[in-house]
Amino acid sequence: xxxxxxxxxxxxxxxxxxxxxxxxxxxxxxxxxxxxxxxxxxxxxxxxxxxxxxxxxxxxxxxxxxxxxxxxxxxxxxxxxxxxxxxxxxxxxxxxxxxxxxxxxxxxxxxxxxxxxxxxxxxxxxxxxxxxxxxxxxxxxxxxxxxxxxxxxxxxxxxxxxxxxxxxxxxxxxxxxxxxxxxxxxxxxxxxxxxxxxxxxxxxxxxxxxxxxxxxxxxxxxxxxxxxxxxxxxxxxxxxxxxxxxxxxxxxxxxxxxxxxxxxxxxxxxxxxxxxxxxxxxxxxxxxxxxxxxxxxxxxxxxxxxxxxxxxxxxxxxx
Numbered sequence: 001x002x003x004x005x006x007x008x009x010x011x012x013x014x015x016x017x018x019x020x021x022x023x024x025x026x027x028x029x030x031x032x033x034x035x036x037x038x039x040x041x042x043x044x045x046x047x048x049x050x051x052x053x054x055x056x057x058x059x060x061x062x063x064x065x066x067x068x069x070x071x072x073x074x075x076x077x078x079x080x081x082x083x084x085x086x087x088x089x090x091x092x093x094x095x096x097x098x099x100x101x102x103x104x105x106x107x108x109x110x111x112x113x114x115x116x117x118x119x120x121x122x123x124x125x126x127x128x129x130x131x132x133x134x135x136x137x138x139x140x141x142x143x144x145x146x147x148x149x150x151x152x153x154x155x156x157x158x159x160x161x162x163x164x165x166x167x168x169x170x171x172x173x174x175x176x177x178x179x180x181x182x183x184x185x186x187x188x189x190x191x192x193x194x195x196x197x198x199x200x201x202x203x204x205x206x207x208x209x210x211x212x213x214x215x216x217x218x219x220x221x222x223x224x225x226x227x228x229x230x231x232x233x234x235x236x237x238x239x240x241x242x243x244x245x246x247x248x249x250x251x252x253x254x255x256x257x258x259x260x261x262x263x264x265x266x267x268x269x270x271x272x273x274x275x276x277x278x279x280x281x282x283x284x285x286x287x288x289x290x291x292x293x294x295x296x297x298x299x300x301x302x303x304x305x306x307x308x309x310x311x312x313x314x315x316x317x318x319x
Contacts, residue, residue, distance in 0.1 A: 011025075014028075052070065053066045053067060053070075054066070055130075056130065056133040056134060057129070057130040057133050059126040059129060059130040060126070061121075061122040061123055061126040061127065061130070062126070062130040064117065064118075064121055064122050065118070065122065065127070065130070068114075068117050068118055069139065071111075071114075072111055072142075073142065073144055075107045075108075075110065075111050076107075076142065076144035076145055076148060077144060078103075078107050079103075079104045079107045079108070079148055080144060080147055080148060080151065082100045082101075082103050082104050083104070083148070083151035083152075083220075083221060085100055086100050086101070086219075086221060086224050087151070087216065087219030087220065087221075087224055088219070089224075092224060092227055092228060093228075093229075093232070094228055094229065094231070094232025094235055094238055097224065097225065097228060097232065097238060098235075098237055098238050098241055101221070101238075101241040101242060101245055102241055104245060105241065105244050105245055105248055108245075108248035108249060108252070108253055109248060109252075111253065111256075112248065112252045112253055112256050115256040115257075115259070115260065118256075118260050119256075119259055119260045119263050120263075124263070124264055127264055128264065136195065136196040136197045136200065137197070138186075138197045139257070140182070140185060140186055140197060140198075140201070141197060141200075141201045143204075143205050143208070143209075146182070146205070146209060147209075147212055148249065149249070149293075150209065150212055150213050150216050150220070151216055151220055151221060152220060152221045152222070152245070152249065152293045153220055153221065153222050153293035153294065154169045154217075154220065154222055154223070155169075155171075155173055155176050155177075155213050155217070156168060156169050156171060156176060157291070157292060157293060157295065158176070158180050158181055158182075158291065159176050159179045159180060159181065160179050160180070160181045160183075160184060161181070161290040161291075163179050167179070173210055173213045173214055173217070174210060177206070177209065177210055177213070181291055183198060186198035186201070221242070221245070221293070222293065222294055225238070225242065225294075239297060242293075242294050242297060243294065243297050243298070245293065245294075246292060246293045246294050246297070246298075249293070250291050250292060250293065250307075251306075251307045255307070290303070290306055292306060
């Protein structure tokens with residue numbers, strides 16, 4: 001291959017790049033000369049990825065259950081990376097903000113639209129058996145999902161709706177954490193006591209969540225939106241992207257789980273509790289929690305009816 005002027009210019013730029021780092025270009029060229037080719041299976045770590053499914057039973061559909069939850073956590077991680085980019089941007093623009101929020105929306109829409117893998121993709125008889133080997137683990141314990149909530153909104157909006165008015169945006173994170181909405185979803189249905197699921201979850205993540213909430217206090221998605229120029233804040237595309245984010249995370253995603261719970265666990269008056277004893281009947285329906293990330297973007301009627309029509313639609317579908 002002839003060394004033309006374009007090749008010489010690239011080598012010169014590389015030499016300047018490595019010189020600026022105090023490095024010798026020729027050593028890096030030697031490394032390139034001796035290095036092996038990149039192979040898809042090595043780069044994606046396919047063998048490692050397919051070794052991460054560790055079923056607790058011999059039921060084949062348990063692997064579906066594991067893999068879908070692993071896929072979910074990967075999407076959650078992608079979303080958290082977008083929150084980081086927005087919150088840490090030194091000169092945030094409307095264009096950058098909209099692009100990243102749209103990415104987050106795509107991730108959640110992909111998950112929600114694929115939830116039929118969970119709803120219709122497992123034999124009910126298998127699920128009701130292998131789930132008993134998973135106690136007290138629960139999807140409730142997804143730390144990344146909790147970090148997505150914390151990354152999205154002012155922490156006061158995650159306080160249980162019955163006591164939310166007692167706090168404001170400047171209230172103590174530690175005090176608000178004790179009243180966070182999701183604790184009610186992991187209490188024993190009969191006694192109201194904390195489930196082992198909740199106790200273990202708090203033991204593992206409570207201090208981490210509180211530290212994370214402090215870090216996100218000034219750069220969560222809502223506060224980042226308020227940093228935008230006024231023109232961008234009034235941009236209908238940006239407002240609609242935030243409202244869609246609210247719907248995706250606080251309505252569509254929990255209702256996908258609700259639909260799954262109705263499919264597998266609802267049996268009339270004596271509904272089967274979720275793994276860990278979580279109270280899915282009260283925890284999952286959005287209208288019970290009134291959890292809204294961006295309440296100032298919604299009118300009073302929308303807040304009052306939050307999630308109602310979606311719940312009614314789900315119940316109608318599973319009749």
